[in-house]
Amino acid sequence: MASNMQALSKTGKPENTDAPAMAPHRAAAARPESRGDSASVALLEITAQLIRDRGYAGTTMRRIAAEAGIKAASIYHHYASKDEIVERVLDRGIGEAIAHMRKAIADLPEGAGFPQRFRAAIGAYLDTASQFGTYFVATRQLLTHVPPELAERHRRRRMELDTLWADMLEEGYREGAVTQFGKGGLARVFMLGALSWSTEWMDPNRKPSDEMADVVATLFLGGIETRNH
Amino acid sequence: MASNMQALSKTGKPENTDAPAMAPHRAAAARPESRGDSASVALLEITAQLIRDRGYAGTTMRRIAAEAGIKAASIYHHYASKDEIVERVLDRGIGEAIAHMRKAIADLPEGAGFPQRFRAAIGAYLDTASQFGTYFVATRQLLTHVPPELAERHRRRRMELDTLWADMLEEGYREGAVTQFGKGGLARVFMLGALSWSTEWMDPNRKPSDEMADVVATLFLGGIETRNH
């Protein structure tokens, strides 16, 4: 299932921090045009939470409605189908992760070294996982559970995030800050896997501390082994 | 997902008592005593695969039956309920992981150093993930999707595996092979997370190479950073 690097722009410079770069979803359009209001957003929050707790198939319209204090039929005023809600949840999760990472890199002082950039990216990832944890877990669990076309659209956005990391590591390698084997491939996959796993043990009610990001960055950069031998 | 809370025993079926701490599984007892034969095992394989592909709620008795080429009602000759099948899948996944790691450590030459023990444990983990990948993914996805009592029993077995790793790292720390921050806690959680994520990108049809285990061990032990500064 490896979604390895696959060439997007190797810009390295962010273009936009709050909007998706490529306007991916033309697909699903809600019949009732009411998807911006707070009630509609609340339904997304609820759905993200339910997906985290019970998976895709276990997240039913009736349960979403019950959590929102309305009846299932009322949801169709906001969204055209269950899958439209799910798609929006997926989209928001990955979209926030991409935006956070772009912003973290853009906010770095000019000429920041690799360790600093690396540390910033990890901090951004942990922050996203914390702040949008429910959405984020959803994107992880749903890859295989969701209808194929929906998954395919989502996979493309995943690659965007993966490419950001690949570019950063590649750059670090060119600068001589990172070893050959650490420049991407297996190392990247492992790091992203470990990071995405953070939603499993992080307290959703507490912001990840700077210290946590430091420890994680140190772990990846220097490993656990002592140096005295 | 009808069967969450209670009320499965209209017919006086034995409701599970607490799972014994270590003894394999005395837990759920199928009414029809036929759980050892190949047909029953095949149902487990199919269920594990379905759980990986569609999650807990998406894995239905009808689908399991269809994959096995029988009708849903026939499953009840082998297992008393959907949740009994699921529990066996979970149990086998974590059980194999524990057994593999125990064996890997036991098979080490007398007086093997920490890096060797560490490398062996990682190899065992990757092997398990490959050989019992479907079961293993299941254990990851089902923690939250599954009925509470079922999850609770499973969690205890997870801790067994976690403790094996914690002990190994602690020992490495006492030997001076591992840094303070690497002796456990966050580092352990991250490593296990990354390892459990391996099922996402490993080719299920190919054994993990020794080289892969080497790279992973090197990554965790030494990090990705170059040493020349």
Next chain:
DNA sequence: GTCTATACTAAGATAGAC
């Protein structure tokens, strides 16, 4: 914007024939 009522499908599970 939410409701009730309803159509249709599919879920887990049981009974009893073969």
Next chain:
DNA sequence: GTCTATCTTAGTATAGAC
């Protein structure tokens, strides 16, 4: 050991009243 038939509950979704 597997089948057909069936029960009950719950799923997505629509129509139309308020």
